[in-house]
Amino acid sequence: MPSDLVFVTYEDRPEAVVGVALLARSLVEHNPGAKLLVYSPLSSVSDAVAGLETVEHIYTDEYVGSGWNVKPHVLLRALDIVETAIWLDTDIVVTGDLRTQIEKIDADAVAVSQDFRMPGEVGSHLRVKDFQLPPGRPLEYAVNGGSILVRRQHRALVEAWRDILKYEPYQQAQKAPRSERIPSFYSDQEALWAILASAPFADTPVFFFMTGRDVIFHCGANGYHVMHRLRNLFHDRSKFVHMLGRYKPWSFEEKPSVFSAPHDYLNLVCFELSPFHKAAQPFKSQVGDPAWLEIRTIPARIFNALALGNVALRGLPLAAGAWLLSAFGRRAPL
Numbered sequence: 156m157p158s159d160l161v162f163v164t165y166e167d168r169p170e171a172v173v174g175v176a177l178l179a180r181s182l183v184e185h186n187p188g189a190k191l192l193v194y195s196p197l198s199s200v201s202d203a204v205a206g207l208e209t210v211e212h213i214y215t216d217e218y219v220g221s222g223w224n225v226k227p228h229v230l231l232r233a234l235d236i237v238e239t240a241i242w243l244d245t246d247i248v249v250t251g252d253l254r255t256q257i258e259k260i261d262a263d264a265v266a267v268s269q270d271f272r273m274p275g276e277v278g279s280h281l282r283v284k285d286f287q288l289p290p291g292r293p294l295e296y297a298v299n300g301g302s303i304l305v306r307r308q309h310r311a312l313v314e315a316w317r318d319i320l321k322y323e324p325y326q327q328a329q330k331a332p333r334s335e336r337i338p339s340f341y342s343d344q345e346a347l348w349a350i351l352a353s354a355p356f357a358d359t360p361v362f363f364f365m366t367g368r369d370v371i372f373h374c375g376a377n378g379y380h381v382m383h384r385l386r387n388l389f390h391d392r393s394k395f396v397h398m399l400g401r402y403k404p405w406s407f408e409e410k411p412s413v414f415s416a417p418h419d420y421l422n423l424v425c426f427e428l429s430p431f432h433k434a435a436q437p438f439k440s441q442v443g444d445p446a447w448l449e450i451r452t453i454p455a456r457i458f459n460a461l462a463l464g465n466v467a468l469r470g471l472p473l474a475a476g477a478w479l480l481s482a483f484g485r486r487a488p489l
Contacts, residue, residue: 159238174245176203181249251394255416264360266304270297282349285339291357300344374399376477407447426469427455
């Protein structure tokens with residue numbers, strides 16, 4: 156890895172420290188020499204990354220309670236010491252050599268993930284308008300903030316993102332349930348999208364890590380889309396897996412009952428068939444053999460056996476069902 160590049164993340168949720176361990180170990184495994192800085196007020200993070208020479212826990216308690224709004228602060232700290240910084244969420248498992256992707260990114264470009272399969276034109280317009288920014292350009296795709304590459308030359312852009320997160324309507328929206336927020340104020344990534352689409356930064360090139368090709372999302376039954384599964388059936392070239400949504404791997408420490416909590420149970424089945432579950436398997440013993448890295452549900456065992464463990468195939472029936480439901484205007488239960 157280039158010495159002027161560093162990966163960064165942040166975590167202050169004790170239950171999510173295992174995610175830090177998975178991220179760190181998977182990054183080092185697939186990208187030897189990669190430097191990861193983990194900013195956190197939790198002493199348990201040091202234990203989680205112990206033995207990994209290129210991973211450093213940097214104690215900080217100044218961002219506690221910031222949630223996802225911490226990202227620009229951490230990136231700016233990293234840019235004080237290196238030329239290029241890459242943020243990765245702690246619900247990501249790295250599955251490939253990220254250098255091959257980084258080499259594709261123009262020297263003056265920002266990189267973000269494509270958010271699912273959404274087009275970006277209408278969303279760009281709405282986010283610029285709702286944050287009251289001067290319009291600049293529509294982005295081709297929706298922005299996901301789980302992985303972000305910026306360079307020192309983008310400091311003004313990152314500072315603008317940090318500052319706009321203080322916008323009062325956005326701050327008020329964060330106090331409400333997500334279902335009650337307008338799309339522009341869902342999370343920090345909407346603000347980043349607005350900044351990238353605004354006039355002051357319209358000339359900054361944007362590189363997208365493409366969903367289904369570079370990054371695979373897990374978010375319910377069809378986060379990993381049917382068409383992407385078919386394309387990756389025999390040769391998956393993705394570089395990392397990102398688990399989105401309110402369910403996280405550590406949400407399933409206790410197996411929910413199919414009778415008293417059927418929705419949670421179905422989400423567990425979906426998770427046990429997910430690309431995240433598969434990608435985390437090589438590091439299972441290194442993170443304490445958590446129960447949620449077993450396959451404990453009967454449906455998941457059956458689908459996994461029929462698919463011979465193929466991660467694209469084993470979740471295909473659920474993904475196809477969710478796709479059909481969405482085609483008829485209904486939301487899948489997963």
